[in-house]
Amino acid sequence: MEEKPQxxxxxxxxxxxxxAVDQKxxxxxxxxxxxxxxxxxxxxxxxxxxxLATGIYEFSSPPPTVLAKTHPAVWWGALLTxxxxxxxxxxxxxxx
Amino acid sequence: MSFSLSLAxxxxxxxxxxxxxxxxxLILLHPVDMAIIAIYFAMVLGIGFYLxxxxxxxxxxxxxxxxxxxxxxxxxFVSANLGALELMGWAAASYQYxxxxxxxxxxxxxxxxxxxxxxxMPFYYISKTHSVPGYLQLRFGEPTRAxxxxxxxxxxxxxxxINMYAMALVMKVVLGWNIHFSxxxxxxxxxxxxxxxxxxxAIFNEVLQFFLIWFGALLIPILGLVETGGWKGLIAxxxxxxxxxxxxxxxxxMAHFAGNPMGIHWTGIVLxxxxxxxxxxxxxxxxxxxxxxxxxxIRAAKMAPIIGSYFKMAVPFIVILPGLLGLALxxxxxxxxxxVGIGQHSYNEVLPLMLARYCGPGLLGLxxTALIAGFMSGMAGNVSAFATVWTYDLYRPFxxxxxxxxxxxxxxxxxxxxxxxxxxxxxxxxxxxxxxxxYVQALFxxxxxxxxxxxxxxxxxxxxxxxxxxxxxxAGSVSSVAMFLLVKFNHSMLAYIALSSDAKDMAExxxxxxxxxxxxxxxxxxxxxxxxxxxxEELTGLVYGCTELPxxxxxxxxxxxxxxxxxxxxxxxxxxxxxx
Numbered sequence: 150m151e152e153k154p155q156x157x158x159x160x161x162x163x164x165x166x167x168x169a170v171d172q173k174x175x176x177x178x179x180x181x182x183x184x185x186x187x188x189x190x191x192x193x194x195x196x197x198x199x200x201l202a203t204g205i206y207e208f209s210s211p212p213p214t215v216l217a218k219t220h221p222a223v224w225w226g227a228l229l230t231x232x233x234x235x236x237x238x239x240x241x242x243x244x245x
Numbered sequence: 246m247s248f249s250l251s252l253a254x255x256x257x258x259x260x261x262x263x264x265x266x267x268x269x270x271l272i273l274l275h276p277v278d279m280a281i282i283a284i285y286f287a288m289v290l291g292i293g294f295y296l297x298x299x300x301x302x303x304x305x306x307x308x309x310x311x312x313x314x315x316x317x318x319x320x321x322f323v324s325a326n327l328g329a330l331e332l333m334g335w336a337a338a339s340y341q342y343x344x345x346x347x348x349x350x351x352x353x354x355x356x357x358x359x360x361x362x363x364x365x366m367p368f369y370y371i372s373k374t375h376s377v378p379g380y381l382q383l384r385f386g387e388p389t390r391a392x393x394x395x396x397x398x399x400x401x402x403x404x405x406x407i408n409m410y411a412m413a414l415v416m417k418v419v420l421g422w423n424i425h426f427s428x429x430x431x432x433x434x435x436x437x438x439x440x441x442x443x444x445x446x447a448i449f450n451e452v453l454q455f456f457l458i459w460f461g462a463l464l465i466p467i468l469g470l471v472e473t474g475g476w477k478g479l480i481a482x483x484x485x486x487x488x489x490x491x492x493x494x495x496x497x498x499m500a501h502f503a504g505n506p507m508g509i510h511w512t513g514i515v516l517x518x519x520x521x522x523x524x525x526x527x528x529x530x531x532x533x534x535x536x537x538x539x540x541x542x543i544r545a546a547k548m549a550p551i552i553g554s555y556f557k558m559a560v561p562f563i564v565i566l567p568g569l570l571g572l573a574l575x576x577x578x579x580x581x582x583x584x585v586g587i588g589q590h591s592y593n594e595v596l597p598l599m600l601a602r603y604c605g606p607g608l609l610g611l612x613x614t615a616l617i618a619g620f621m622s623g624m625a626g627n628v629s630a631f632a633t634v635w636t637y638d639l640y641r642p643f644x645x646x647x648x649x650x651x652x653x654x655x656x657x658x659x660x661x662x663x664x665x666x667x668x669x670x671x672x673x674x675x676x677x678x679x680x681x682x683x684y685v686q687a688l689f690x691x692x693x694x695x696x697x698x699x700x701x702x703x704x705x706x707x708x709x710x711x712x713x714x715x716x717x718x719x720a721g722s723v724s725s726v727a728m729f730l731l732v733k734f735n736h737s738m739l740a741y742i743a744l745s746s747d748a749k750d751m752a753e754x755x756x757x758x759x760x761x762x763x764x765x766x767x768x769x770x771x772x773x774x775x776x777x778x779x780x781x782e783e784l785t786g787l788v789y790g791c792t793e794l795p796x797x798x799x800x801x802x803x804x805x806x807x808x809x810x811x812x813x814x815x816x817x818x819x820x821x822x823x824x825x
Contacts, residue, residue: 182299185317185449189456192288196281196460196611203277203607212605216468222607225464 183242190236193229201226271419271590271597278610285457285614286434289450289621293438296445303653306443307375307633309539317452318545319552322536323560324451325626327458332564332619333415336596339568340579343483343492344824345499346568347561352519354557355817357527359810362550365528366537367794368704370546371786375538376630377531377700378638384703384787385714387642392718393699394638396692397531398631402664405627406671412620413672419597420613428672431617435624436665439632440658444539447629451536454618455556461615462563465596468603469570482573492572495824509752510744517755521762525697532630543795547806554813558820571595574602628664632657635664691729694758695721698765707781707788713773721765728757 204222211217274282300306313321338346374380378397382390413427438446473479480493491498499511527533527550540546571579575598582591590598600612636657645652699718702709731738732753740746743756784791797805 183295185452188288188292188449189453192284192453193456193460195284199277199281200607200611203605207605214605215602216472217605219468219471221464221468221603222605225460225608229460 181242184240186236187240187242190233190238190240192233194233194237197226197229197231197233199226201230271594272601272609272613274420274609274613275606277606278613281607281610282614282617285618286430289438289453290434292449292453293441293446296442296449300441300443300445300654303636303650303657305445306654306657307629307637308535309444309448311539312541313448313536313539313545313549314541315545315548315552317448318536318540318549320455320556321448321451321539322533322549323553323556324455324458324622325447325533325536326557327455327560327619327622331623332458332462332616333593333596335564336568336571336599337592337594339565340571340595341568341581341592343490343572344495344565344569347495347565347824348514348518350557350561350565351495351817351820352514353523354527355554355813356519357523358550358554358557359813360524361528361534361537362547362554362806363810365700365704366546366550367543368787368789368792369534369538370540370543371792371795375637376634377529377534377696378634380787381699381703381714382638382642384711384784385699385709386711389699389711389715389718390638391643392715392722393692393696394634396722398634398639400692401532401627401631401634402667403671405624405631405664406668407675408620408623408627409668410672410675412617415616418594419616424676428669431621432624432665432669432672435621435628436662439625439628440661443657443661444535444629444633447625448536448539450625451622454622457611457618458615458622459563461611461613461618462567462596464608464612465599465603466562466566466570469566469574469599473570473573479569479573483569486572492569493824495821497825509755513743513752513755517752517759521694521697521758522755524701525693525758525762529696529700530693531634532626535626535630535633544797544800544804544806548809551806551809551813554810555816558813558817567596567599571599624668628661628668631664632660635660691722691725691761694762695725695765698762699769702766702769703788705789707784707791708773708778709769710773710776710778712776713769713771716772717765717767717769720768721761724764725757725761728760 200222204220204224204226207217207220207222299310302310304310335346335349338349369377369380372380372383374383376394378390378394381393409428409432412431413422413424416422416427417424438450442449470476470479473482483492496511499509499514501510537546537549540549575595577590579590579592579595579598580586582593585591600609604612636653640656640660641648641653695718698721699714702717703714728738728742732742737746739753742760743753745752781791786792797807802808
């Protein structure tokens with residue numbers, strides 16, 4: 150099946166016409182899909198809370214890892230929680 | 246996806262299949278780690294089910310509705326390439342070769358990615374084709390499309406199976422998981438979410454996986470640098486542990502073939518890797534390029550790879566640095582797979598070893614999730630690209646023309662399942678006949694370098710004819726296979742093909758790619774001069790000089806792709822200078 154190049158010469162003027170670089174040349178979608186960033190936020194938030202909680206527990210029972218005294222699970226878990234929380238808040242689906 | 250850019254490290258896992266039977270495990274997971282992994286699987290499946298309702302047409306399924314922003318397409322573009330074997334293989338390579346392995350992320354990626362964004366992407370995007378073989382059909386006709394589509398579909402699905410088996414083997418060695426469990430659970434999950442949401446689902450999950458890979462792997466270099474006392478401390482410890490080798494310079498050791506552990510000369514890196522293989526992979530491998538096809542407009546399509554270039558440039562921080570930290574910090578020396586004895590560890594285990602060194606419960610689960618995510622993003626990339634090429638470039642033109650869009654959408658879904666089943670079959674085939682791995686990995690690389698010659702000439706020069714494109718591509722691919730077989734059956738030929746009898750597999754790959762690209766270009770040009778070119782009006786939107794490129798004049802400088810590409814290029818050059 151012969152595909153035809155589309156886009157530039159779809160205007161029927163027999164040749165190329167200039168199009169803007171940010172012109173959207175497909176029909177805009179009318180759906181309201183949840184942005185991918187929201188899903189990213191959700192999983193980072195869940196992981197952050199789990200790892201932070203594990204890190205707090207490890208104060209009484211430190212793991213046998215190098216640099217365990219720096220409590221990486223606490224600060225890494227906190228970081229994930231903050232970033233995840235931000236994405237969840239910023240991209241929370243709005244009720245229409 | 247591991248093609249020749251990650252060829253050698255991936256192959257390392259197969260040097261001794263007995264490893265899997267050894268029954269050792271590096272890491273013991275806790276319930277909290279298992280919970281983190283289970284949440285990941287639930288999340289990716291949930292995204293697939295959620296996105297099914299938005300996948301109503303062929304454009305939705307195969308091109309994600311062409312509505313992705315530059316950031317989403319760009320992160321997905323990098324993520325599709327960032328497979329688990331990529332992470333573990335290159336960490337192993339950096340332990341073995343030192344910082345030389347970084348070439349595969351910098352000179353072997355950044356110039357090609359920027360070239361894709363600035364030069365080739367406008368043609369791909371303006372032609373509104375569904376795939377790279379689709380572009381070849383527009384430019385050169387059906388025979389060239391068929392040649393490219395068949396080789397791509399065949400190799401992609403085989404590579405998917407090989408990667409699947411390799412990942413299952415990794416899970417067996419690292420975690421002690423049953424190999425069949427790993428193959429079936431991970432592949433069915435990928436099959437379900439891609440079949441439900443198509444490229445939408447693949448891209449959404451790739452973005453998710455991108456974050457998990459980074460957050461899962463980033464802790465190792467951070468804590469490693471804390472332990473060594475920073476970069477200077479790291480270098481000092483490597484020199485102390487390995488006084489005879491140069492593990493910390495990018496270019497200095499490559500003045501001679503024998504001057505570095507890769508056995509490669511700088512010309513091989515620059516011309517073979519930096520030019521032919523890298524440009525071929527990043528510009529014509531549909532697996533990665535498909536992510537950019539989904540961009541919402543031309544500026545997003547140009548910006549996506551440029552955004553991706555920044556993250557690609559940073560990947561050595563989570564891949565190469567752990568290997569170097571292994572050189573500096575591990576109290577024992579790692580050995581090649583073929584030399585592993587009782588109580589010893591291979592190069593391939595450096596990343597899991599460093600993970601276990603720093604990460605306790607929870608963080609360990611996150612790190613393992615990063616590896617699983619890397620594997621699944623690569624596999625999803627394979628099956629979604631396979632479904633598109635099969636449906637649009639083989640099924641529609643050669644088997645059933647003029648069916649409804651719904652029919653092709655349905656075919657895409659079934660084809661995704663079929664791709665997963667064939668991948669599983671390939672995984673079991675490799676499990677029983679490990680040597681297949683060597684050939685299939687090499688086979689995939691046979692088509693990439695000549696394909697780049699065909700696409701580049703086709704886009705840049707209107708004089709290239711359909712016959713020139715077809716015969717050039719065929720000659721390049723056949724000559725690549727011939728060179729591979731020549732060396733396989735007569736090792737003395739290595740001195741001619743790779744310019745040195747000291748050349749290792751990686752160096753041979755570089756030079757074979759270079760010669761096959763040159764043969765493709767020469768045959769294409771020669772045949773084109775003896776055959777009739779297409780009229781200029783048929784080349785509009787396909788070829789430089791016959792196409793008015795989008796006008797960026799109305800945009801402020803900081804919104805122009807060229808601006809961000811130049812900054813990326815400057816950063817790239819600064820990194821070469823720093824680590825020279």
